[in-house]
Amino acid sequence: MQHVWIVLGVLFVLLNIAAGLIWVERRMLAMWQDRLGPNRAGPLGILIVLADTLKLFFKEDWIPPFADKWVFIVAPAVVVGSVLMSFVIIPFTPQIIVSDLNVGILFFLAMSSLGVYSIVLGGWASNNKYSLLGAMRGASQMIAYEVFMGLSLMGVVMLTGSFKLGDIVNAQKDMWFVVKQPLGLILFFIAGIAETHRLPFDIPEAESELVAGYHSEYSGMKFGMFFIGEYLGITLISAVTVAMFFGGWLGWSFLPPWAWFFLKTFVFILFFILLRASLPRPRYDQLMETGWKILLPLALANLMITGAVALLVRG
């Protein structure tokens, strides 16, 4: 019974965070760009969340006649489904975790690799040239960045000797892994931005060239699903970063563990938004080139050095 409550609680909190991020993102973007942002509906404009959601629900949910109907419908469900499945392994506190799988990190990587399908299928099923171009960019970008996303996490796994996120957090009691694995953190975060295709790596939906990329044809709540999927993705990458590199729920005792986890996660969500506010979008070939020629070798080097040092210290 306790499991059911944990699952429901996690779902409730996550979906509310994803909706609340609409407001947070717009207000923070406005602040960093010297504007006011939405400030009319409710205190500080927070009711914009409600207004936006209602608007999405009441818009016409249009399926273009030239689209592949069933694939078109399935695509937005895949992104939310795969991201929500990844939260199964996130340890919010020692008790609040849906399942501490012993293949934890691998499960996260597997689910995030399934997330590619939402972009690919959404773009293909729309039967629209811009969508198709966005889908192809998205697929190649996510495959390229997934490779070293896994590799960048393996340094931490080596130091802990376990794939379980619970064990990884507990291993950071004395020192956060950010100190021992700074390169791993940077690589993982870059890969995370590319995985969630957030700015500056939002090349699959680059609005200045591709209209809205893979979701040009989507409207109503189907578009809303892509939207929520993106915010959930940001939350997921932030949560994994916190659990892997910043000691998860660990912190001084004046705050409960869950508060530490959410506080740290929130800092990274804000960092995602700051990146959007400040960085221009690279060109597509530049993105692929940095991925394969710079970041992947760096991840391999990081892995090799970590392995060698771990062997020396233990040996």
Add this chain to the structure above:
Amino acid sequence: MNYLFYISSIVAIAATVMVITRHQPVHALLYLVVSFLGVAMIFLSLGAPFVATLEIILYAGAIIVLFIFVVMMLNLGRESAIQERQWMQPKTWIGPSILTAILLGELLVLLTMGGSAPMPQQTVDLKKIPLSLYGEYVIAVELTGFLLMAGIVGAAHIGRHKKKYLHRFLKQEEEAV
């Protein structure tokens, strides 16, 4: 636990049948993804979570994405679906189906006779896999590495661009250097 095994097996088999019978290549690939997920569940129910996740990461998450990528590039339209339909005539599939039906019959007979021991259900922990890969089967791993390397060299060779000059001045400039 046996129920989980049978349910995921049925899903995997049904999805595989759909893969064969779909005319639209992307639909077939989607069912192939479902079939891989089913196989991953089978591994999980047999106590091999590591193999299950690898199945999803490698096959469902990377290889099939590349397949779909290629299909998208080819932009197969209605003509290819019609062609597929023409190929799905009974005379093409009836021969192999009879032969596989015979094999299936044999398998059923063997299973009902109960001659073989049931599969042992034990959890294979993560450490055992790399230890056996880099211990007992190290030669197989290295040979696979050779094979993959040959594949990469071949792909790099085929994918190499011939240098195109947009203008003869640029060519002359480069030749001068």
